[in-house]
Amino acid sequence: MNERAEPQDLNAAIRQHSEWLAGQLHAQRESLFPPDAQKAMRKFTSGEAAGLLGVNDSYLRKLHLDGKGPSPELTPGNRRLYSAENIQDLRVLLEKTARKPGDYLPGRRDGDHMQVIGVMNFKGGSGKTTTSAHLAQHLALHGYRVLAIDLDPQASLTALHGVQPEFDLDEGGTLYDAIRYDDPAPISSVIRKTYIPNLDLIPGNLELMEFEHETPRALAQGHAGLFFFRVKEALSQVDDAYDIVVIDCPPQLGFLTMSALSASTGVLVTIHPEMLDVMSMSQFLRMTADLMDVIAESGADMSHDWMRYVLTRYEPADAPQNRIVAFLRTMYGEAVLNAPMLKSTAISDAGLTKQTLYEVERSAFTRSTYDRAMESLNALNDEIAALIQKTWGRE
Numbered sequence: 517m518n519e520r521a522e523p524q525d526l527n528a529a530i531r532q533h534s535e536w537l538a539g540q541l542h543a544q545r546e547s548l549f550p551p552d553a554q555k556a557m558r559k560f561t562s563g564e565a566a567g568l569l570g571v572n573d574s575y576l577r578k579l580h581l582d583g584k585g586p587s588p589e590l591t592p593g594n595r596r597l598y599s600a601e602n603i604q605d606l607r608v609l610l611e612k613t614a615r616k617p618g619d620y621l622p623g624r625r626d627g628d629h630m631q632v633i634g635v636m637n638f639k640g641g642s643g644k645t646t647t648s649a650h651l652a653q654h655l656a657l658h659g660y661r662v663l664a665i666d667l668d669p670q671a672s673l674t675a676l677h678g679v680q681p682e683f684d685l686d687e688g689g690t691l692y693d694a695i696r697y698d699d700p701a702p703i704s705s706v707i708r709k710t711y712i713p714n715l716d717l718i719p720g721n722l723e724l725m726e727f728e729h730e731t732p733r734a735l736a737q738g739h740a741g742l743f744f745f746r747v748k749e750a751l752s753q754v755d756d757a758y759d760i761v762v763i764d765c766p767p768q769l770g771f772l773t774m775s776a777l778s779a780s781t782g783v784l785v786t787i788h789p790e791m792l793d794v795m796s797m798s799q800f801l802r803m804t805a806d807l808m809d810v811i812a813e814s815g816a817d818m819s820h821d822w823m824r825y826v827l828t829r830y831e832p833a834d835a836p837q838n839r840i841v842a843f844l845r846t847m848y849g850e851a852v853l854n855a856p857m858l859k860s861t862a863i864s865d866a867g868l869t870k871q872t873l874y875e876v877e878r879s880a881f882t883r884s885t886y887d888r889a890m891e892s893l894n895a896l897n898d899e900i901a902a903l904i905q906k907t908w909g910r911e
């Protein structure tokens with residue numbers, strides 16, 4: 517006769533699984549990445565550096581020969597390699613004699629407001645984190661002062677920047693500290709420098725979920741105030757320090773996302789052009805509009821500078837995807853960014869080693885694969901940078 521299985525506590529089983537997984541992940545990381553290893557940005561070839569600066573390589577060479585600006589590293593073959601810091605130093609140098617102000621340091625000038633870009637869609641896996649990370653790094657490497665915020669308890673953006681949400685953040689350190697109702701901390705206390713000049717990070721981890729739990733309680737007790745302005749208010753403390761803030765939102769339309777939306781001056785909705793994704797986006801848009809109506813009724817100003825759809829993981833050879841892209845472009849016109857983010861193994865493989873494509877060497881991939889992905893990312897990010905410039909009244 518078969519014995520009945522003893523019922524087991526679900527919570528105990530889940531806890532056990534969580535501990536096994538955390539242990540394995542930790543061991544894996546220790547072997548791949550010693551605990552004191554710091555992530556570092558790779559060096560750039562002189563051609564790449566010239567491309568980032570928008571000058572000719574021969575001009576960079578002349579500066580080097582004349583002893584002007586930072587000294588690049590020289591390879592045994594006498595090639596020049598520039599660090600991201602070198603490139604930033606060159607920006608400062610070149611800006612002094614620029615033909616147009618802002619050619620090399622394109623950030624805010626007097627009267628320009630800080631741009632806060634919320635990257636959202638409640639569809640999981642629609643490319644929010646990939647879009648946020650590449651955008652933030654691209655802008656920083658182009659001379660903007662950038663703050664990247666991980667607002668997702670899953671903390672993928674955090675991990676991508678070499679901070680381990682489960683080990684490096686055991687005593688707070690996420691945006692939650694600065695937006696909680698009880699004794700919020702100054703936002704500066706949760707901002708960290710990264711290995712990329714001009715790029716700071718506010719990491720995320722599960723603690724962010726507290727905001728989802730506490731907000732209904734605070735609302736019921738009548739002391740939530742304008743809960744949806746908590747991110748905006750926290751950011752106002754560092755308004756002078758950044759040109760652009762990029763917020764990677766969680767895949768749900770909760771209080772965190774609403775608060776990010778209310779803080780945003782620009783909104784990017786990531787959309788993978790497949791039917792199921794487009795159908796769920798329709799719900800996302802309707803729910804967002806409903807929620808924003810409620811917020812607007814409380815007298816809040818819901819104005820923003822722009823909202824755009826980013827096509828993600830796009831495969832131009834896929835006929836059904838093309839039909840959906842055509843449909844979205846017809847319906848939404850210029851609200852769909854021209855440059856899509858192409859699907860590429862270069863982007864997904866870089867992600868597996870917790871890197872963006874900007875961090876991996878070109879030699880790590882087949883050249884054409886790398887170049888195609890890089891061109892697509894640059895075109896997309898340049899288009900977003902142009903929108904930002906336009907918002908500041910520059911073409």
Ligand SMILES: Nc1ncnc2c1ncn2[C@@H]1O[C@H](COP(=O)(O)OP(=O)(O)OP(=O)(O)O)[C@@H](O)[C@H]1O
Binds near residue numbers: 867
């Ligand atoms: N352009 C691309 N080419 C290939 N793979 C991609 C591309 N963009 C994203 N991916 C992969 O798709 C997966 C989901 O992407 P991503 O994490 O950016 O989505 P997300 O919207 O942030 O997800 P979540 O909703 O869980 O936060 C990741 O494994 C990522 O590496």
Ligand SMILES: [Mg+2]
Binds near residue numbers: 644645646668672764
């Ligand atoms: Mg994500």
